[in-house]
Amino acid sequence: MKDLYIYYQVKEEHAQALEARVRSLQAKLAAGSGVSPQLKRRPESRDGLQTWMEIYPVVGEGFAEQLAAAADEAGLLSLTAGGRHVEIFMDLPPCA
Known part of the structure; x- marks a missing residue:
């Protein structure tokens, strides 16, 4: 089994809207796959940007593709400052 870590930056003014989308996406993925996602961020901001991380522990084959499709559908990139790094x-x- 594998764990996925996705990190990216978000402008502070988009943080609230992005959090709602990510939490909704994670709830749907958890219900459909049984995974227990986490959402974290660094405590400090730099130049108006926050660094966030989504964690998906113990995922099966094909989950990364499922996550990418769900992120596209949720429009997450419209609220991030740059890409999502997996x-x-x-x-x-x-x-032994």
């Missing part, structure tokens, strides 16, 4: 991590196997 990182995928997986657990290391335990030592």
Whole structure:
């Protein structure tokens, strides 16, 4: 299984609108896939920008594509300052 980390920046004036869209998107994805998403942000802003991160732990195959389609449908890029950057991590196997 894999974990997805998506980070991006948002202008402070778009933060409230973006949060509503992301939380709605995450609720739909959680209901449909059973994933437990998280939404985080850095505590400080820089030059009027906040850095946000969406975390999707323990996702199955095809989830990244499902998430990308849902983000497009929700119009998230219209409220971000630049693109959404996706990182995928997986657990290391335990030592024998």
